[in-house]
Amino acid sequence: xxxxxxxxxxxxxxxxxxxxxxxxxxxxxxxxxxxxxxxxxxxxxxxxxxxxxxxxxxxxxxxxxxxxxxxxxxxxxxxxxxxxxxxxxxxxxxxxxxxxxxxxxxxxxxxxxxxxxxxxxxxxxxxxxxxxxxxxxxxxxxxxxxxxxxxxxxxxxxxxxxxxxxxxxxxxxxxxxxxxxxxxxxxxxxxxxxxxxxxxxxxxxxxxxxxxxxxxxxxxxxxxxxxxxxxxxxxxxxxxxxxxxxxxxxxxxxxxxxxxxxxxxxxxxxxxxxxxxxxxxxxxxxxxxxxxxxxxxxxxxxxxxxxxxxxxxxxxxxxxxxxxxxxxxxxxxxxxxxxxxxxxxxxxxxxxxxxxxxxxxxxxxxxxxxxxxxxxxxxxxxxxxxxxxxxxxxxxxx
Amino acid sequence: xxxxxxxxxxxxxxxxxxxxxxxxxxxxxxxxxxxxxxxxxxxxxxxxxxxxxxxxxxxxxxxxxxxxxxxxxxxxxxxxxxxxxxxxxxxxxxxxxxxxxxxxxxxxxxxxxxxxxxxxxxxxxxxxxxxxxxxxxxxxxxxxxxxxxxxxxxxxxxxxxxxxxxxxxxxxxxxxxxxxxxxxxxxxxxxxxxxxxxxxxxxxxxxxxxxxxxxxxxxxxxxxxxxxxxxxxxxxxxxxxxxxxxxxxxxxxxxxxxxxxxxxxxxxxxxxxxxxxxxxxxxxxxxxxxxxxxxx
Amino acid sequence: xxxxxxxxxxxxxxxxxxxxxxxxxxxxxxxxxxxxxxxxxxxxxxxxxxxxxxxxxxxxxxxxxxxxxxxxxxxxxxxxxxxxxxxxxxxxxxxxxxxxxxxxxxxxxxxxxxxxxxxxxxxxxxxxxxxxxxxxxxxxxxxxxxxxxxxxxxxxxxxxxxxxxxxxxxxxxxxxxxxxxxxxxxxxxxxxxxxxxxxxxxxxxxxxxxxxxxxxxxxxxxxxxxxxxxxxxxxxxxxxxxxxxxxxxxxxxxxxxxxxxxxxxxxxxxxxxxxxxxxxxxx
Ligand SMILES: Nc1ncnc2c1ncn2[C@@H]1O[C@H](COP(=O)(O)OP(=O)(O)O)[C@@H](O)[C@H]1O
Ligand SMILES: [Mg+2]
Numbered sequence: 018x019x020x021x022x023x024x025x026x027x028x029x030x031x032x033x034x035x036x037x038x039x040x041x042x043x044x045x046x047x048x049x050x051x052x053x054x055x056x057x058x059x060x061x062x063x064x065x066x067x068x069x070x071x072x073x074x075x076x077x078x079x080x081x082x083x084x085x086x087x088x089x090x091x092x093x094x095x096x097x098x099x100x101x102x103x104x105x106x107x108x109x110x111x112x113x114x115x116x117x118x119x120x121x122x123x124x125x126x127x128x129x130x131x132x133x134x135x136x137x138x139x140x141x142x143x144x145x146x147x148x149x150x151x152x153x154x155x156x157x158x159x160x161x162x163x164x165x166x167x168x169x170x171x172x173x174x175x176x177x178x179x180x181x182x183x184x185x186x187x188x189x190x191x192x193x194x195x196x197x198x199x200x201x202x203x204x205x206x207x208x209x210x211x212x213x214x215x216x217x218x219x220x221x222x223x224x225x226x227x228x229x230x231x232x233x234x235x236x237x238x239x240x241x242x243x244x245x246x247x248x249x250x251x252x253x254x255x256x257x258x259x260x261x262x263x264x265x266x267x268x269x270x271x272x273x274x275x276x277x278x279x280x281x282x283x284x285x286x287x288x289x290x291x292x293x294x295x296x297x298x299x300x301x302x303x304x305x306x307x308x309x310x311x312x313x314x315x316x317x318x319x320x321x322x323x324x325x326x327x328x329x330x331x332x333x334x335x336x337x338x339x340x341x342x343x344x345x346x347x348x349x350x351x352x353x354x355x356x357x358x359x360x361x362x363x364x365x366x367x368x369x370x371x372x373x374x375x376x377x378x379x380x381x382x383x384x385x386x387x388x389x390x391x392x393x394x395x396x397x398x399x400x401x402x403x404x405x406x407x408x409x410x411x412x413x414x415x
Numbered sequence: 416x417x418x419x420x421x422x423x424x425x426x427x428x429x430x431x432x433x434x435x436x437x438x439x440x441x442x443x444x445x446x447x448x449x450x451x452x453x454x455x456x457x458x459x460x461x462x463x464x465x466x467x468x469x470x471x472x473x474x475x476x477x478x479x480x481x482x483x484x485x486x487x488x489x490x491x492x493x494x495x496x497x498x499x500x501x502x503x504x505x506x507x508x509x510x511x512x513x514x515x516x517x518x519x520x521x522x523x524x525x526x527x528x529x530x531x532x533x534x535x536x537x538x539x540x541x542x543x544x545x546x547x548x549x550x551x552x553x554x555x556x557x558x559x560x561x562x563x564x565x566x567x568x569x570x571x572x573x574x575x576x577x578x579x580x581x582x583x584x585x586x587x588x589x590x591x592x593x594x595x596x597x598x599x600x601x602x603x604x605x606x607x608x609x610x611x612x613x614x615x616x617x618x619x620x621x622x623x624x625x626x627x628x629x630x631x632x633x634x635x636x637x638x639x640x641x642x643x644x645x646x647x648x649x650x651x652x653x654x655x656x657x658x659x660x661x662x663x664x665x666x667x668x669x670x671x672x673x674x675x676x677x678x679x680x681x682x683x684x685x686x687x688x689x690x691x692x693x694x695x696x697x698x699x700x701x702x703x704x705x706x707x708x709x710x711x
Numbered sequence: 712x713x714x715x716x717x718x719x720x721x722x723x724x725x726x727x728x729x730x731x732x733x734x735x736x737x738x739x740x741x742x743x744x745x746x747x748x749x750x751x752x753x754x755x756x757x758x759x760x761x762x763x764x765x766x767x768x769x770x771x772x773x774x775x776x777x778x779x780x781x782x783x784x785x786x787x788x789x790x791x792x793x794x795x796x797x798x799x800x801x802x803x804x805x806x807x808x809x810x811x812x813x814x815x816x817x818x819x820x821x822x823x824x825x826x827x828x829x830x831x832x833x834x835x836x837x838x839x840x841x842x843x844x845x846x847x848x849x850x851x852x853x854x855x856x857x858x859x860x861x862x863x864x865x866x867x868x869x870x871x872x873x874x875x876x877x878x879x880x881x882x883x884x885x886x887x888x889x890x891x892x893x894x895x896x897x898x899x900x901x902x903x904x905x906x907x908x909x910x911x912x913x914x915x916x917x918x919x920x921x922x923x924x925x926x927x928x929x930x931x932x933x934x935x936x937x938x939x940x941x942x943x944x945x946x947x948x949x950x951x952x953x954x955x956x957x958x959x960x961x962x963x964x965x966x967x968x969x970x971x972x973x974x975x976x977x978x979x980x981x982x983x984x985x986x987x988x989x990x991x992x993x994x
Contacts, residue, residue, distance in 0.1 A: 258842045259836070259841045277802075277830065
């Protein structure tokens with residue numbers, strides 16, 4: 018083999034990426050981007066326009082509320098796509114983290130409604146004398162907002178450190194997360210005096226917003242939209258960074274990564290905890306939108322439904338996960354109104370077909386189009402020359 | 416003291432139930448590595464089979480119907496498992512997570528089917544007369560139906576053990592589990608072994624379903640309530656190890672009942688879960704470890 | 712047995728040879744009662760290409776596993792540059808300068824060739840740095856692309872590479888980490904003669920600033936590229952730190968190892984593969 022370094026080759030290997038500093042062509046490079054970026058960017062702009070301008074203007078308050086709920090679910094979905102699609106950790110217990118965020122928020126909102134020094138309404142019904150110590154700190158809005166993210170992340174980190182360190186992975190990990198969600202629900206139901214049991218916790222205001230007023234609901238909608246945008250950007254940055262590649266590497270060859278000098282445990286814990294944090298935020302936003310959080314929306318079945326959204330949208334794609342959450346939930350609302358039993362069959366069947374035969378989900382359609390574009394172009398007059406397939410590996414587009 | 420003995424009996428009883436629902440999994444999950452989330456629905460199918468037989472044979476034959484249900488449920492659930500293996504699972508070989516999700520989709524459909532066929536309301540399965548009531552053993556009240564379930568768990572385990580270690584079929588199953596390529600090269604029809612293993616594992620779920628009719632009413636979500644516990648038994652016991660599953664089931668049953676006695680039911684669940692995670696820290700392979708190499 | 716094909720290999724033990732950077736003493740390990748390694752001693756000096764040969768099941772991979780922290784030894788010590796390696800976590804050992812490849816080439820198929828190399832090269836980066844987007848190409852990555860001849864396929868997914876190229880990519884990934892000890896487990900298995908030569912050259916290139924321990928069956932490959940050879944048999948050292956000529960002249964080695972394939976000396980790996988099947992069966 019010719020091991021002598023040829024100088025032209027070394028020159029070719031010089032930095033090729035954009036530098037990001039303003040200069041000639043900066044606008045085109047950073048804002049319009051390369052040809053490959055155009056379609057996603059236009060899509061992003063159109064979707065943003067629809068969500069920011071069209072939806073609030075055209076939808077009834079009831080519909081907009083539903084859309085806000087779907088967007089909340091999309092936040093969970095982004096986290097799942099990160100942990101499962103990129104990191105290979107099938108998280109079947111996101112209901113736990115969703116619930117932690119939701120209950121933390123609901124506790125605060127109930128205390129805020131009750132007023133200083135007062136107990137929440139449901140406690141006077143069950144006849145508890147004092148406010149339980151566990152509730153006390155959640156009077157503070159700041160503490161609550163921190164805990165909405167920090168508590169799920171802390172639980173996920175602890176579980177992740179224990180479980181990943183002992184090299185529990187694949188289906189075992191999936192089952193453990195599911196078991197944890199199940200245990201959490203049992204605990205919530207069992208500790209009725211503390212959690213409201215099966216009834217859950219209801220709220221009517223959200224940091225000064227009156228949840229019965231349409232104008233305040235619109236504000237809430239925009240809050241949700243903004244949070245989703247932030248979550249999406251965080252996930253995208255993670256995916257595009259070296260860490261994102263490392264995560265995929267851990268998914269496909271944990272031991273190789275270990276022997277490259279990384280601790281797969283750390284890599285996995287970061288993604289798992291991030292996904293948990295996202296679920297926690299989503300849970301916290303779910304509470305004011307729906308007005309209630311109860312064990313029924315956190316158990317095994319809701320947790321696995323969250324995975325269904327991501328499977329349908331495309332597990333490795335953050336945008337796909339969002340689309341999946343919106344579409345599946347939209348379909349659920351529409352179809353289960355018309356034929357409740359039919360929807361459950363359809364959901365099961367959809368899940369089977371997508372996972373078994375189209376593991377890349379909806380996002381896979383886009384990848385398929387990109388990979389085969391040249392084949393179609395060839396038939397058009399003035400076809401451009403075939404570009405080398407980039408990012409063709411298993412739909413790695415964000 | 417009597418309290419404690421009584422809790423131990425309850426624990427053994429829970430353990431025998433866990434063992435029954437997990438036994439089939441030691442075949443499908445343990446031997447074949449397939450996570451079948453529809454296993455719970457096969458349990459449900461076994462329970463509904465008992466109900467249907469009782470309805471069909473009428474009031475006079477409650478006991479006959481119940482005993483008849485055991486083999487019939489085995490065949491019904493086994494056939495469902497066989498179909499699942501042939502139609503879906505076979506195509507997902509080497510994709511364990513996808514298998515898990517796909518079978519969960521199947522579970523959703525089966526649950527809904529049960530709801531449409533038998534109604535969303537739970538149905539009651541009558542006990543044979545000789546299972547009513549109970550007796551007192553060394554100061555502990557023991558219900559006959561609990562004793563019956565223990566006996567059934569022991570019998571089913573013994574049967575499973577016999578199949579695995581004494582029959583030619585069992586040897587093939589172990590051969591395929593240990594080295595699929597080598598077994599195939601030595602002339603074992605691996606596809607047919609897989610089908611039979613799946614039939615057996617799923618059939619055992621059906622038998623567990625018959626037993627569960629004695630503990631309460633039968634509804635579409637009967638299986639879901641047990642599936643996680645069943646998987647935890649197999650994980651804690653060590654994959655594909657009958658002995659491990661027996662130990663794990665009994666230990667988990669006892670833990671559950673004793674912790675429940677000292678604290679209360681919902682906390683007990685969480686503590687038992689924490690114990691399992693802690694246990695996996697120092698024995699990730701489960702109680703009865705399989706000697707494997709991490710890497711080639 | 713002539714050794715004249717060997718490229719620049721010292722043929723006699725040299726008293727002025729550099730001090731052994733890898734010192735293994737009294738290493739033993741049992742797997743559930745089975746003694747896989749017994750009292751193994753091994754020295755490898757700075758910058759040498761040290762071959763570890765022996766029939767399948769001899770314990771070569773197990774030895775590599777122990778050095779790299781995958782398997783915990785029952786007895787004995789592994790000292791690398793005067794640091795005890797046993798007891799450290801796998802990734803810590805990598806940070807101490809020890810890299811390894813696997814018997815079956817493992818690269819990240821979903822990532823491109825350049826991304827594979829980039830990840831390997833970034834192993835000393837903290838989480839903060841990793842969370843930033845990679846821009847441009849690191850010099851170590853560019854070097855590895857050149858040396859492995861993978862420059863033209865740098866932006867292709869690694870999954871699309873041929874078997875030999877994957878093996879080179881894996882070595883290239885290790886190269887970007889600038890290890891001081893490299894352990895290669897059967898790097899030329901399944902390669903064509905031409906590819907073997909290229910791999911050998913690559914190993915020689917790597918050995919410029921690094922000690923390389925190569926596990927191999929291929930006698931011809933060993934003849935051409937080994938400085939020193941250690942023969943392992945049934946978990947014991949049969950011949951320690953010898954030259955290629957010494958190994959080939961040794962009647963005991965002939966008996967247990969080379970003698971197995973009298974008819975066709977180069978088919979040792981095939982004969983050994985057959986023994987492997989039998990060990991699997993009894994395991
Ligand atoms: N983790 C393990 N558990 C049980 N036996 C093992 C384990 N690792 C290796 N062995 C056994 O140790 C022996 C040596 O194996 P190995 O190091 O792979 O040999 P080689 O690489 O020389 O072919 C073999 O008999 C193998 O079956
Ligand atoms: Mg080996």
